[in-house]
């Protein structure tokens with residue numbers, strides 16, 4: 551008899567669905583297992599106000615498989631020009647769940663991001679007032695700061711002050727990658743949370759760089775050394791309710807990754823919950839997966855937990871080498887390799 555694991559349906563608190571003719575693929579992959587997902591706004595041009603968010607939501611809704619109850623939770627992209635009114639309108643229209651801070655230049659499609667946190671002071675105050683959380687890509691962009699140190703320097707220079715200055719603002723440090731971030735969040739107050747990706751739990755920079763450079767492991771924040779990976783695993787299984795699942799599944803067409811200037815982002819949605827199960831199993835902590843994947847996120851956001859369940863079976867299958875992606879192909883993480891848990895599809 552294979553091992554079976556049934557948990558409350560999980561949610562994905564950090565997801566890139568992209569737009570246009572790839573939505574059918576990205577949405578189907580996530581809707582297999584997740585009930586809700588926080589939809590990242592880094593489109594070109596970015597989703598900067600409630601009107602753009604509801605148009606994007608409608609394009610997503612068209613592609614949600616009929617049998618699925620998948621709910622996209624929309625976010626807005628903060629810029630230097632985001633006003634208090636932008637926030638209040640978003641709150642009043644009710645279609646926006648959170649706002650995303652990309653330091654300008656930090657990652658994929660972040661050129662319109664924030665150049666100085668002072669520029670969004672009014673927006674942050676308005677968010678604190680109306681209870682809209684701030685999601686942070688926490689990396690500095692200074693050319694003289696080493697790419698492996700950018701998360702820690704962001705915490706020291708900016709996050710410490712943000713948390714102090716806006717004590718009632720809910721802040722989620724997205725896709726944490728360092729022991730420093732895990733420690734900062736675990737020592738923080740009830741309004742500070744963090745998402746952790748499956749790939750940062752399963753991999754470190756050796757996987758990306760030893761024996762040849764492997765572009766499909768390249769994401770931002772970049773994979774760190776193994777002691778950081780271990781700290782993330784410890785945080786994920788710690789039982790601390792402010793750590794929760796966010797895949798940061800971020801597909802790019804295969805040619806855009808296998809290039810002399812390859813894009814950052816790993817496409818993990820085709821096996822996301824299965825990969826988290828592997829990571830938790832490696833830690834001997836499968837009993838901690840449900841809280842991390844299905845309880846901590848909605849509890850932090852003040853949303854109800856999902857009512858239904860999913861079932862995972864301990865059974866090998868092989869991830870396809872590539873998947874249709876609009877007019878292109880996308881290589882998922884683990885392409886052509888074995889995945890050791892399988893999602894049981896509902897009868």
Ligand SMILES: NC(=O)N[C@@H](CC(=O)O)C(=O)O
Pocket residue numbers: 566592657658659687768769770771798800801814815816
């Ligand atoms: N994580 C990534 O490496 N890439 C993301 C952007 C992001 O989440 O920083 C993307 O949109 O491709």
Ligand SMILES: [Zn+2]
Pocket residue numbers: 657687724725770771
């Ligand atoms: Zn990011």
Ligand SMILES: [Zn+2]
Pocket residue numbers: 564565566590798800
């Ligand atoms: Zn992301």
